Amino acid sequence: MALHLERGEVRIHESLEELKTDLADYIAEISEASVKKRGLFAIALSGGSLISLISKLSETPYSKTMEWSKWYIFWADDRLMAKSHADSNYRLAKDCLLSKVPIIPSHVHSINDTVSAEEAAGEYEFLIRQSVKNRIVSVSETSDCPNFDLILLEVGVDGHVASLFPNQSALEEREEEWVTFTTDSSKKPSHERITFTLPVINSASNIAVVATGDSKAEAVHLAAAADSTGPECPVVPARMIHPVKGKLVWFLDKPAASKLEASLMSNSYKL
Numbered sequence: 474m475a476l477h478l479e480r481g482e483v484r485i486h487e488s489l490e491e492l493k494t495d496l497a498d499y500i501a502e503i504s505e506a507s508v509k510k511r512g513l514f515a516i517a518l519s520g521g522s523l524i525s526l527i528s529k530l531s532e533t534p535y536s537k538t539m540e541w542s543k544w545y546i547f548w549a550d551d552r553l554m555a556k557s558h559a560d561s562n563y564r565l566a567k568d569c570l571l572s573k574v575p576i577i578p579s580h581v582h583s584i585n586d587t588v589s590a591e592e593a594a595g596e597y598e599f600l601i602r603q604s605v606k607n608r609i610v611s612v613s614e615t616s617d618c619p620n621f622d623l624i625l626l627e628v629g630v631d632g633h634v635a636s637l638f639p640n641q642s643a644l645e646e647r648e649e650e651w652v653t654f655t656t657d658s659s660k661k662p663s664h665e666r667i668t669f670t671l672p673v674i675n676s677a678s679n680i681a682v683v684a685t686g687d688s689k690a691e692a693v694h695l696a697a698a699a700d701s702t703g704p705e706c707p708v709v710p711a712r713m714i715h716p717v718k719g720k721l722v723w724f725l726d727k728p729a730a731s732k733l734e735a736s737l738m739s740n741s742y743k744l
C-alpha cells in the first residue's frame with residue numbers, strides 16, 4: 474500500500490520479502506536514472522537492519538542488470554571502530570552487498586577509523602568536498618551542499634537516523650558543516666560516530682527511510698504522522714528529514730507502520 478502524505482510517500486508492505494523487493498526495485502530505478510543523467514550513481518548507506526534488507530541487490534536480476542561500475546558508495550554514518558568489527562556499518566555493507574557485486578574498490582569511500590571522531594569527520598567532509606569538485610557527487614541547486622543521488626537511512630527505536638540522536642547539538646549544524654561527530658550516542662553500545670548533518674541529508678535528490686518491526690512503531694509515528702506535533706510530542710531526528718527539492722520515501726512493514734496507520738484512520742474519521 475502506498476500513501477502520499479505531507480511527510481513524503483509512505484509504502485507499507487505485507488512482508489519483509491515484499492519490502493526487500495520494492496526497495497531493491499526503487500534503488501535500481503534511481504541508479505538507472507542517475508547513470509542516464511550524469512553517467513554515475515552516488516549513494517550513501519547507513520547501518521542497522523537496512524543493510525540486510527538491501528542484500529537482495531546481490532541476487533538476480535539486480536546483480537546482472539545494475540551498472541555496478543558506475544556506483545560510488547559513501548556512508549551517511551559509521552562508528553569509529555575497526556572495519557573488521559561486527560558493529561561497523563562498513564563491515565555490514567561489505568558482508569551483505571559490496572563483496573558480492575562488482576563495485577570498483579576505489580569507488581568505495583569508507584571513513585578513517587584510525588583517528589579521533591573529530592578528525593575522521595573532518596577528513597570525511599574533505600573527501601566529500603573533493604567528490605563534489607570532481608562531480609562524482611552533484612551540488613545542490615539551492616545551496617553549496619552535496620546533492621547525493623540517494624541516501625538510505627533507517628529509523629532507530631529512539632527516532633534517530635544516521636548518527637543524529639535526539640537532543641544532540643549535531644541536529645543544529647548549518648549548511649557549512651557537512652559531516653559531524655558524536656562521542657556520546659544514546660544507542661548502546663555507545664560508540665564514537667561520524668554522521669552526515671541534516672543539511673546534507675536534506676539536500677539529496679532521493680531519501681529512503683526504512684523501518685521494520687513493532688519496536689519502531691512509536692518512532693515512525695512520531696516521525697511521520699500529521700498529529701505527532703505540538704508541545705507534548707518529542708521532535709525525533711527522523712521528523713527533521715525534509716528534502717529541500719528531493720523526494721522522500723518511507724519503506725515500512727506492517728508492524729512498524731501500525732501506529733501511523735492507526736493515526737491516519739482516526740484522523741480520517743474526524744474529517
Ligand SMILES: O=C1O[C@H](COP(=O)(O)O)[C@@H](O)[C@H](O)[C@H]1O
Nearest residue numbers: 519520521522627628629630635
Ligand atoms: O546505530 C545505528 O542505528 C540505525 C538503526 O539501526 P537498528 O539497529 O535500529 O536497525 C542505523 O540506521 C544507523 O545508521 C546506525 O548507525
